Amino acid sequence: MSEPVQSVDYDIRACAWPPRRGEPREGTVRMIGAEELKTWIVYEDDRLLIISKPGDVVCHPSKAGPWSSLVGAAREYTGLPTVHLVFRLDRETSGIIVLAKDPKMASRLQKAVQERRVTKRYRAIVWGELREPVTVNQPLGVDLHSPVFVKSAVVRMGDMEAKESITHFTTEAVANGFSLVNADLETGRKHQIRAHLQWLGHSVVGDKIYGPDSRHYLEFIDAGWTPALAAKLLMDRQALHCAEIGLEAAGLPFTFRAPLPEDMRAFCAQRMGIEAIGS
Numbered sequence: 466m467s468e469p470v471q472s473v474d475y476d477i478r479a480c481a482w483p484p485r486r487g488e489p490r491e492g493t494v495r496m497i498g499a500e501e502l503k504t505w506i507v508y509e510d511d512r513l514l515i516i517s518k519p520g521d522v523v524c525h526p527s528k529a530g531p532w533s534s535l536v537g538a539a540r541e542y543t544g545l546p547t548v549h550l551v552f553r554l555d556r557e558t559s560g561i562i563v564l565a566k567d568p569k570m571a572s573r574l575q576k577a578v579q580e581r582r583v584t585k586r587y588r589a590i591v592w593g594e595l596r597e598p599v600t601v602n603q604p605l606g607v608d609l610h611s612p613v614f615v616k617s618a619v620v621r622m623g624d625m626e627a628k629e630s631i632t633h634f635t636t637e638a639v640a641n642g643f644s645l646v647n648a649d650l651e652t653g654r655k656h657q658i659r660a661h662l663q664w665l666g667h668s669v670v671g672d673k674i675y676g677p678d679s680r681h682y683l684e685f686i687d688a689g690w691t692p693a694l695a696a697k698l699l700m701d702r703q704a705l706h707c708a709e710i711g712l713e714a715a716g717l718p719f720t721f722r723a724p725l726p727e728d729m730r731a732f733c734a735q736r737m738g739i740e741a742i743g744s
Contacts, residue, residue, distance in 0.1 A: 494529040495522055495533070496533055497535070497538040499538075502539070502542055503542070508719070508721060512565065512566050512567060513570065514543065514548065514565075515562070515563055516561070516564065517560060517561060517723035518535055518554055518559055518707075519559055519726065520556075520557050520702045520703075520706075520728065521557070522535055523556045524562065525553065536548060543566065548566060549567075549568065550562070551564065551571060552575075552578055552583075557671075558703060558706070559706045559729075560587070560707025561721050561723050562707075563710060563721070573716075574712070574715060577716075581652070584649070584713075585649070585650045585711075586707075587647070587650070587705060587706060587707050587708060588637070588647055588648075588705075588706045588729075589704055589705045589706070590643055590669070590732055591646055591668060591669055592667055592676075592677075593666060594639045594644055595639070596644075598635045599634050600634070601630075602631045603630060604624075605618065605620065605630040605656075605661075606624050606627040613679045613682055616660075616674055616675070617660045618664075619661070628652070630652050630654045630661065631652050632651070632658055633648070633649040634662075635649075638737065638741070640738055640739055643670065645737070645739070656675065659703065659705065662675070663676075669705050670732065671701065671703045672703040672705075677697065677698075681694060699732070700732060704728075704729050704732060725741050
């Protein structure tokens with residue numbers, strides 16, 4: 466016999482990244498410099514623009530102007546009326562972003578992503594010592610128990626919006642109660658790696674939503690980054706990085722890689738006492 470569906474008051478649940486109370490919107494927006502953007506370019510040709518995104522930049526255009534988002538800045542840089550985001554990364558996730566300069570290439574790559582012909586490898590620093598490889602084959606859906614509206618969670622297949630989700634985890638290093646892991650995706654669900662790691666009991670360091678308590682996120686949007694949050698989360702953003710994107714199975718002779726960013730390398734050195742491999 467199935468369990469009754471839980472009634473939820475969505476009015477009290479927080480959406481991701483609302484403006485903080487008491488601060489002007491422009492005071493919280495990360496603006497991208499024209500010269501700064503050029504230093505992020507991994508590869509460019511007539512049809513592709515590959516960027517290594519920092520962990521404090523939004524992908525999609527915002528109301529704060531073109532230089533407040535990666536897509537807007539890329540459009541200004543290229544001089545094109547439109548650039549196409551093949552897939553997105555969360556604001557606090559760093560790493561490889563693929564932009565197409567024309568609709569035909571965008572459609573080709575987006576179809577390849579849907580057909581699982583684009584390989585993706587992420588690197589993450591997680592709480593706890595994850596010593597053995599593990600595959601998580603657990604469906605993801607809406608987390609009705611979280612005060613954060615966008616949060617996903619492992620659910621039963623058949624529950625509301627449940628989707629098949631498969632992630633393969635391997636470990637690079639373990640030290641001092643933390644692990645540096647690789648995550649290879651078979652599916653590409655919203656927040657898949659973060660939700661699967663939380664389900665495993667090894668949340669991403671610095672994750673305000675999927676970390677030790679999602680109320681840390683509510684604290685963050687109310688008061689910003691505080692010493693209290695720093696003591697609980699250890700990093701001011703989630704330690705998740707898109708390290709490699711492979712397009713060979715999509716018919717393009719490219720694999721793009723981005724080294725681990727400075728903040729994650731510093732955490733590995735200072736907290737774990739290791740030099741991150743492949744940095």
